[in-house]
Amino acid sequence: MRIFAIGRNYAEHVKELNNERPDEPVIFTKPDSALLRNQTPFYYPEFSRDIHHEVELVLRISKDGKNIQEKYAGKYYDAIGVGIDFTARDLQQKAKEKGLPWDISKGFNGSAPVSDKFVPVAEFKNLKEINFSFANRAIPAL
Numbered sequence: 485m486r487i488f489a490i491g492r493n494y495a496e497h498v499k500e501l502n503n504e505r506p507d508e509p510v511i512f513t514k515p516d517s518a519l520l521r522n523q524t525p526f527y528y529p530e531f532s533r534d535i536h537h538e539v540e541l542v543l544r545i546s547k548d549g550k551n552i553q554e555k556y557a558g559k560y561y562d563a564i565g566v567g568i569d570f571t572a573r574d575l576q577q578k579a580k581e582k583g584l585p586w587d588i589s590k591g592f593n594g595s596a597p598v599s600d601k602f603v604p605v606a607e608f609k610n611l612k613e614i615n616f617s618f619a620n621r622a623i624p625a626l
Contacts, residue, residue, distance in 0.1 A: 487514040487596055489540075489569060512590055520597035529592050532572035541614060542567040544602050563602035564614070570595040 491510035520526060528535055546562035569590070576589035608614060 485516050485519065487518065488512075489514060489590070512587070514591045514596045517593050518591050518596040520594045523600070524594070526570070526594055526597060529572065531592075532574055532589075534572065534574040536571045536573050538569045538571075540567045540569050541565075542598055542602075558605075558611075561605065563604050564608070565599040565602040567596060567598040570597075 489512050491512055542565040543561040544563040544565065545560055547560055549560050552560060570592075572589040572592065576586040579586040579589065605611070
């Protein structure tokens with residue numbers, strides 16, 4: 485399994501981090517080892533002193549596709565969950581300053597907890613107005 489993530493897609497977060505707002509989506513991936521499963525605890529990695537988190541919607545991709553037109557994208561996922569994107573900001577900043585990839589800052593072991601339950605898309609009244617939270621699961625205070 486692999487996680488595809490979209491970065492710099494929240495205007496307020498872009499402003500908060502003093503980043504440039506991109507014209508196209510910033511796509512990054514997280515490896516299978518980043519998934520935190522079965523309510524396993526999250527441990528701060530020893531290699532970073534600046535871990536940030538963002539709560540995210542997670543779309544479960546339900547069928548294969550390639551070069552999908554935007555108008556058909558909704559046919560390729562069937563359920564929505566909640567996840568956390570942990571980032572080692574200190575490592576990310578060093579890599580960005582050198583123009584290097586920042587995979588280690590996003591893809592370290594356990595950096596992607598995902599909810600156990602996914603809600604079928606059909607149960608949402610409006611996909612543009614989704615309220616979400618982790619129920620019965622503590623979100624670590626950073």
